[in-house]
Amino acid sequence: MAVELKTREHIRGIRKAGRVVAACHKALSMRLAPGVTTREIDRFVERFMLDRGATPAQKGYKGYPYATCASVNDVVCHGFPDSEPLESGDIVTIDMVADINGWKADSAWTYIVGKSTAATERLLHVAKQAMLEGIKMAQPGNYIGDIGYAVQRRAEREGYGVVRMFVGHGIGRKMHEFPQVEHVGPPGQGVRLEEGMVITIEPIVTTGRPDVYVGNDGWTARTVDGSWAAQFEHTVAITKVGPIVLTRWD
DSSP, rough: OOOOOOOOHHHHHHHHHHHHHHHHHHHHHTTTOTOOOOHHHHHHHHHHHHTTOOOETTTTGGGGGGSSEEEEEEEEEEOOOSSSSSOOOOOEEEEEEEEEETTEEEEEEEEEOOSOOOHHHHHHHHHHHHHHHHTTTTOTTTTHHHHHHHHHHHOOOTOOEEEEEOEEEEEESSSSEEEEEEESSSSSEEEETTTEEEEEEEOOOESSSOOOEEEESSSSSEEOOOOOHHHHHHHHETTTTTEEESOOOO
């Protein structure tokens, strides 16, 4: 399968969508609190995007009914927003994709609700650093395996697991494009990275084993052992001057 390389104009289109995603995550970071529900978050995100000329690309994708995925504690990804109030100490990952004029940008972020613990802060720190290590390797001439190796090395040397079942992906006109971006594996293998590729790097890091299962709704994925999971994701353009994050906000 061929990789669709993006022109500068295409990347500008993805960046516009990425700015909406970034602004929405920044706004969310100041709204999350104990007692808020993920259904309320979902409505906020959808309205935020629509007010800025974007549409939530996840809504309706393969029948998915919401504008966001909202994954709490042991849910690794694809959690359904619901009316259960978040509690102090919970962690919640909000994953969203904005579409502007057909171009899409994707970013997930894990937030601590209310008071945190040292263990929770460490999980989020390592998960975020693992993503950033992967982004550093998104250079022309490197390989998908170099990204996965960097992510896996950072997480596992700190004693955490990296989920294998879910991967990053190319993105542009479609939400999921070739290639897949695995977050584990040997360096120097897989698709070679080229200038003009736009991909997501989105490792899911767990406090326990990386094994997961999908629930009866066909979407919600949880850790088998009940351990908590954190995910950080950016949409990244690969350019001759190195990786450019198109969804940066923090």
